[in-house]
Amino acid sequence: MPDYRSALPSGGKYYKTDDVEGGPIMLTVAGTVSENIGDELKFCATFSEPGAKKLVLNRTRAEALAEAADSPNTDDWVGVRVRLSKGVTTFQGRRTPCLVLAGVGKRARPAVEDVGF
Numbered sequence: 001m002p003d004y005r006s007a008l009p010s011g012g013k014y015y016k017t018d019d020v021e022g023g024p025i026m027l028t029v030a031g032t033v034s035e036n037i038g039d040e041l042k043f044c045a046t047f048s049e050p051g052a053k054k055l056v057l058n059r060t061r062a063e064a065l066a067e068a069a070d071s072p073n074t075d076d077w078v079g080v081r082v083r084l085s086k087g088v089t090t091f092q093g094r095r096t097p098c099l100v101l102a103g104v105g106k107r108a109r110p111a112v113e114d115v116g117f
Contacts, residue, residue: 024085068103
């Protein structure tokens with residue numbers, strides 16, 4: 001029998017590890033925003049797929065997006081395809097599940113027009 005967590009939405013407006021229990025999710029970056037979460041201002045990615053949640057970007061995830069877009073400029077991240085999956089990290093000395101973000105395709109860059117000079 002499948003794990004019940006894959007049949008139930010985890011709720012909330014930010015991705016959690018429960019959201020990828022059933023396997024990786026493919027997403028397209030729509031932009032970035034800063035949001036107050038609790039008493040902290042967090043940097044988040046938004047996605048263009050209907051019903052997609054926001055993803056809180058830590059340094060590792062932000063660097064993965066910058067690498068996928070070949071640019072640290074967040075405007076260049078729009079349109080980049082990413083895979084969100086479950087991983088494991090060490091937090092406070094314990095192995096714990098985490099979300100892993102990886103680029104799977106760079107955004108389409110506009111063709112440079114040959115002006116015939």
